Every structure is written in C-alpha cells, then in structure tokens.
Amino acid sequence: MTAISYAERIPNNVNLSEDRRLQRALEHWQPRFIDWWKEMGPVESLAHDVYLRTAVSVEPGGWAHFDYVRMPEYRWGIFLEPAEPGRLIHFGANKGQPAWQEVPGEYRGTLRRIIVTQGDTEPASVEQQRHLGRTCPSLYDLRNLFQVNVEEGRHLWAMVYLLHAHFGRDGREEAEALLVRRSGDRDNPRILGAFNEATPDWLSFYMFTFFTDRDGKFQLCALSESGFDPLARTCRFMLTEEAHHMFVGENGIRRTIQRTCEVMREHRTDDPEEVRRHGVIDLPTIQRYLNFHFSVTVDLFGADVSSNAATFYTAGLKGRYQEGRIGDDHALLGAEYPVLELVDGKLVTRMAPAVNALNERLRDDFIKDTDLGMARWNKVVRSHGIDFAFRTPHKAFNRKIGTFAQVKVDPSGRPLSDAEWAAREREFLPSDEDRAYVQSLMGRVVEPGKFAGWIAPPSKGIEGLPVEFEYVRFN
Ligand SMILES: [Fe+2]
Numbered sequence: 001m002t003a004i005s006y007a008e009r010i011p012n013n014v015n016l017s018e019d020r021r022l023q024r025a026l027e028h029w030q031p032r033f034i035d036w037w038k039e040m041g042p043v044e045s046l047a048h049d050v051y052l053r054t055a056v057s058v059e060p061g062g063w064a065h066f067d068y069v070r071m072p073e074y075r076w077g078i079f080l081e082p083a084e085p086g087r088l089i090h091f092g093a094n095k096g097q098p099a100w101q102e103v104p105g106e107y108r109g110t111l112r113r114i115i116v117t118q119g120d121t122e123p124a125s126v127e128q129q130r131h132l133g134r135t136c137p138s139l140y141d142l143r144n145l146f147q148v149n150v151e152e153g154r155h156l157w158a159m160v161y162l163l164h165a166h167f168g169r170d171g172r173e174e175a176e177a178l179l180v181r182r183s184g185d186r187d188n189p190r191i192l193g194a195f196n197e198a199t200p201d202w203l204s205f206y207m208f209t210f211f212t213d214r215d216g217k218f219q220l221c222a223l224s225e226s227g228f229d230p231l232a233r234t235c236r237f238m239l240t241e242e243a244h245h246m247f248v249g250e251n252g253i254r255r256t257i258q259r260t261c262e263v264m265r266e267h268r269t270d271d272p273e274e275v276r277r278h279g280v281i282d283l284p285t286i287q288r289y290l291n292f293h294f295s296v297t298v299d300l301f302g303a304d305v306s307s308n309a310a311t312f313y314t315a316g317l318k319g320r321y322q323e324g325r326i327g328d329d330h331a332l333l334g335a336e337y338p339v340l341e342l343v344d345g346k347l348v349t350r351m352a353p354a355v356n357a358l359n360e361r362l363r364d365d366f367i368k369d370t371d372l373g374m375a376r377w378n379k380v381v382r383s384h385g386i387d388f389a390f391r392t393p394h395k396a397f398n399r400k401i402g403t404f405a406q407v408k409v410d411p412s413g414r415p416l417s418d419a420e421w422a423a424r425e426r427e428f429l430p431s432d433e434d435r436a437y438v439q440s441l442m443g444r445v446v447e448p449g450k451f452a453g454w455i456a457p458p459s460k461g462i463e464g465l466p467v468e469f470e471y472v473r474f475n
C-alpha cells in the first residue's frame, strides 16, 4: 500500500521532500490557498468540526479515513496513482512510444492550457456553492456539501502541483491566477461558462453535482488516458473522489423526487400548484431545472467539430473515454463519427472525421451516463404509481456553443422560431418564479436526524453511521 506522508507540511506521495525547489514553491502557494479558502470557501464554517473523509493512501479501496476535521485544517495534498512501469502512449501519432514523464517541448502550451482549464473549475465550484450552508436541509447534507468542497480544493492542489512541477515560471503564474479569478465576476470570471452560473439553492446544487461533476468525470477519464504520465496518474486518483460528488447529486435529486411523490400520493394530486401548496417541489419544476443544468453542462464539452480536440488526441494528450477498451487503431485514420448539422432549419446527421468529432463523442458518452440516473429517478416516480417521466433534453436544446448555438429547439429537439421559443421558454427552463419558489423552501435544518420538508431522508448514513449522527458540530 502506498501511504501518504502526513508528516510533511504538504501531504504527498511524490517525494516532495527530495525536491526542495518544488517544495518551496508549493509552500509559498499554500498560505495563499488558505487565504482563498477563508475568503471564498463555505461561509461561516471555519470553526465547524465536520465528519470528513481524507485520503490516506492511493490504493483502490482502503484509501479513506473518516474523522472530525475543521475545514481549514483539512489535509489537502498531492496524491498520484502509482506509476505503471513501462507505460506507453496508447493513442494518436505518438502511439507506442514511452509515456512522457516530462512535458514534451512542442506540446507545452497546449498541455498548460488543458491543465489550467481543468484546474480553474475546481475552486470555481467551491465559490459557486459557498452560501449553501446557510440553507442546508439537514446535517447529513451539510456534511456532504463540505466533503465535496474540500475535495474540489484538493483537485485544485492536484492541478497546481502539475503546474509547479512541470511548467516553471509560467506554471507558477498560472497557479497564482487560479486563486484570483472569481466565479461570476464581471471583470475576472472563471474560464468556463457553467462555472460562472450561480448555485443559489440545494436543488441547483444536486443538479450541479449530478451533471456538472459528471462532466468532470468524463474530462478526467479522457485526461487519465494522457501520454503525459503525471497528468494521467493525477486524474486517475481524482476520479475516486469525483464518484462521491455524483452520488451526492443523484441521491439528492432522487430524495427530492421521492418526497414530492409521497406528497402527491398522500393528497391525491398532480396539480403543480397544489403540490407546491404542500411545500414540495413539483415534478415539472424539477424537469425544468434538469433541462437547464443538462444544457449548460453539455456545452462544457466544446464545439461538436473541433480542431483543438483533434490536436489534443493526435498529440496523445487527451484520449477518448475508456480509450484502452475501444477496439480500433487508436489513431482514427479515415474513421468517421456522426454529428448533427443544421440544414434548412432542420437537424440532420452527417458523418465527420472522427478525430474532429471527439468532443461530440465524449458528450455522447456523458449523455448515456446521465440517462442511467434518469432511469433510476423514473423508477421512484413509477413506484408511487404516478404518471410522469423525466426526460433527458435533446442535445441541441438551449446550447450556447457549437452548431446548435444558432438554432432554437424544444427539449425534444423540434426546431422553434424565435417567437415560439419566447412564448414557450417558461415551459422548458426555470423561470424567476420557479427559482423564487424553490428558494422559499430553503430553510436551515441542523438538528441531527431532522430533514427539511421538501426532501426525503437518505436510506443510510455515511460510512455505516446512522442518519441521525451529528455529522457537523458547530463551534
Ligand atoms: Fe473536481
């Protein structure tokens, strides 16, 4: 088992103490990170004791240790999956060559951009979620929020390590800038659109962790195939943490749906107005939230046809989802992939060179994954005998990036005129009134074992502990 050294100021499994220059650079960055956490991390939380999991080893299974921690004292650190001896680059033009341990000169700028773009999302989501503690539906949920937040903080550490260890002065400057940009800031926003949206309520938080953290999963999976070995190993370990974030989202939405269904059954109604009068979130509003978060998240995958994506792949920097399990030449010579194109106002499928359509392919893989969650939520609805089904919106719906940015379609993919869109937008996306209603339900519940009225309790607690365990102690 590869243990992580906690004896050092920065816990790590990369022998930091043997690289004094790097150690000094990171020790210089660390207090700035803590300042950022205090300024932009979860509000009013610095003194809470939170029952958190901390990584203590990088082996699968058995890496997690649970205990009460004050978040500013969380053992953020640098953990890479163990190296695979003799690992080769397994796709693109450099396929078959030894994986790079140092940044290849010709790809330096590209790799730095990939790492900075990924790194920027990590502190962004902490900033987006910082006010949610004030309206938590339970201690259990509050603890899960904080767990997600500290792990996003650690993901930032992971990317900053790569910048400091492999990109010299440019890397150090980029690492500083990661602490300076602010989610939603007009003058100095975070890099990607979805990470500048507000996360004003807990339904949005669960949608974010279900959809947007899942984008994270797919990006990390593609980067964990990278020929740049330190990046691949870093991302593989981050994926173990990402799984928990998606769990929080999927279960949070499932519990919200369950509570709504219970109330609908109890009062024998499917009228959204009446459902709201009983203090739960009506199913059509949940669908509109889902439409919104799905559409801003699929934009994160980038343009459907992209020469950047082709460059990343051909260079061996970013692979496909589960590259190693795909049975083809891993170079995409002459291969094609279907994309949608707008012809006379209609969406038609055409074949594009597969190497240019890698964003689209990753987006499609992501959509398949979200459909599984959708099916599990629909099972909850059906089990209550309610005639309603959640649907994944069409991937052209409400897009701002790529071909679809030029067309308006309804969630089923039917093209709409601007006038039709304007008349019907309220059916598709959360209105100000929907958001105000959801916001009105957000009261703070912090008595152990108690839950807000709009959400069902989970079926079990954390790590075998009871649901009513005191997951957060306030000081
Ligand atoms: Fe992350």
Ligand SMILES: [Fe+2]
Pocket: 152, 213, 216, 241, 242, 245
């Ligand atoms: Fe995450």
